[in-house]
Amino acid sequence: MVRALGLLVFLAATWLLLSGIYDHSLLYWLGAASCLLCVFIARRMDVVDHEGAPLELGWRIIVYWPWLFVEIVKANIDVIGRLLHPTPNISPTLVRSKTLQRTDLGRVIYANSITLTPGTLSIDVDDEKGILIHALSRDGAEGVLTDDMNRRCAALESDKLHARAQKDMTS
Amino acid sequence: MDWVAIVAGILVIGGAFLAMIGTYGTLRLPDLYTRLHAASVTDTLATFMVLAGLAIPSLVAGEWLIAVKLLFILIFLWFTSPIASYALGHAAFFAAQKPKLDHDLTDGEGGMT
Numbered sequence: 001m002v003r004a005l006g007l008l009v010f011l012a013a014t015w016l017l018l019s020g021i022y023d024h025s026l027l028y029w030l031g032a033a034s035c036l037l038c039v040f041i042a043r044r045m046d047v048v049d050h051e052g053a054p055l056e057l058g059w060r061i062i063v064y065w066p067w068l069f070v071e072i073v074k075a076n077i078d079v080i081g082r083l084l085h086p087t088p089n090i091s092p093t094l095v096r097s098k099t100l101q102r103t104d105l106g107r108v109i110y111a112n113s114i115t116l117t118p119g120t121l122s123i124d125v126d127d128e129k130g131i132l133i134h135a136l137s138r139d140g141a142e143g144v145l146t147d148d149m150n151r152r153c154a155a156l157e158s159d160k161l162h163a164r165a166q167k168d169m170t171s
Numbered sequence: 172m173d174w175v176a177i178v179a180g181i182l183v184i185g186g187a188f189l190a191m192i193g194t195y196g197t198l199r200l201p202d203l204y205t206r207l208h209a210a211s212v213t214d215t216l217a218t219f220m221v222l223a224g225l226a227i228p229s230l231v232a233g234e235w236l237i238a239v240k241l242l243f244i245l246i247f248l249w250f251t252s253p254i255a256s257y258a259l260g261h262a263a264f265f266a267a268q269k270p271k272l273d274h275d276l277t278d279g280e281g282g283m284t
Contacts, residue, residue, distance in 0.1 A: 018243070020236045076216040079208060080189065083196040091273035092205055094281040115253035118211040121204060123260045134260065136208040138274050145276075 004039055007053045011035040049168045051105050056161035064156055068113055071149070075117040079136060082119075093141035098130040100147070100154040103165040107131075110153035120144055175231045182224030189217035203263050204270045207256050214252040219245060 015031045016022075042048050050056060082089045097114075101107045111122040111131055119140040124132040135141035189212060196209025222241045229237040264270075275281040 014243075017236065017239045072215050076189075076212055079196075079212055080192055083192055083199070083209060083212075088196070088200055088205075090200070090205060092202075092270055093274040093276060094270065094272055095276040096280075111257065112250075112253040115211070115256045116215060116249060118208055118215060121207055121211075121260050122257055123204075123264045132264075132277070132280065134204045134270055136205060141274070141276060 003048050003053045003055060004043055006055045007042065007048055008035055008039050010053075011038055050103075050161060050164040051168075054105060054161070056158050056164060057105075057156055058158075060156045060158070064152060067152065068116070071113075072117050075119045075140075078140070079118040082137065090136050091138045093135045093138045095133050095135060095141040095144060096130045097133055097144050097147070097150060099125075099127075100150050101157060102154070102162050103157055105161070105165065106153055106157045109156060110150060113149055113153065114144065117149075175228055179224045179227045182220045182227070186217045186220030186222075186224060189213070189220065193217060202271045203268060204260060207260060211252070211256060214256075215249070218248055 012031070012035050015035060019027060019031060021027055039048070042052065054061075099107050099110060101110055107125060107127075111125050114120050114122045114131065114133060119136045120143075121134045122131050123134055126132070133141065133144055135144065193209050193211075193213030196212065197206045200206050200209055222245050226238040226241045229235070229241075270281060272281045
């Protein structure tokens with residue numbers, strides 16, 4: 001129920017920011033109706049769980065995003081430098097990274113963060129073997145193996161999220 | 172010309188230039204996986220620079236709702252583009268389209284002997 005309420009608040013905020021017209025009461029009614037309908041359908045589809053509305057991530061994800069942004073910019077500069085070399089300065093490398101995350105949500109965040117930083121691309125996510133990563137250069141692959149991003153993604157998962165994930169999985 | 176137009180212009184032109192480098196890389200690199208790396212330059216920093224260049228003048232003019240909409244576009248793009256890249260790379264790899272590798276730090280999963 002708390003989660004559905006959180007989703008409703010989020011949808012209402014999104015609607016208000018996208019609408020931009022604040023002097024017609026009819027529009028507010030229509031907006032409220034569509035937000036409620038969305039929450040109702042989402043609940044019927046049973047997607048309002050720790051993955052559909054991950055409130056447990058909370059402030060942690062707000063701290064993580066700026067760090068990820070800086071990593072993306074650094075990786076971009078590296079890849080652009082390699083591309084502008086007269087003969088592209090690449091040494092494609094394949095590597096497995098053991099995931100340190102405890103939930104599927106954390107693993108997805110980690111795999112997507114890897115893909116989002118240019119120069120590394122996740123190809124296969126496996127619970128036991130870890131994530132298969134294609135890197136544009138050996139340096140990039142060794143950067144993945146330092147597990148910096150891996151640890152940060154694991155730190156996103158609070159104990160509450162882990163408990164919730166186990167509960168949602170069994171129910 | 173005021174400084175807002177100059178900063179916005181630099182960002183938009185820089186973003187377009189990065190998109191061009193990404194395209195050049197996509198054509199120049201040897202196989203699908205390395206080309207996806209080049210394409211992700213266009214997906215991430217180039218998109219960000221163009222959108223930031225569009226957002227700054229509207230923010231200065233007090234039209235912050237436009238900037239918020241541009242931010243939404245950025246968030247949606249950055250959430251969805253890694254999924255598309257993963258789908259492409261995953262499908263290609265398991266259709267036995269093995270990458271051309273210089274180093275294989277796995278247990279021979281890349282098909283190098």
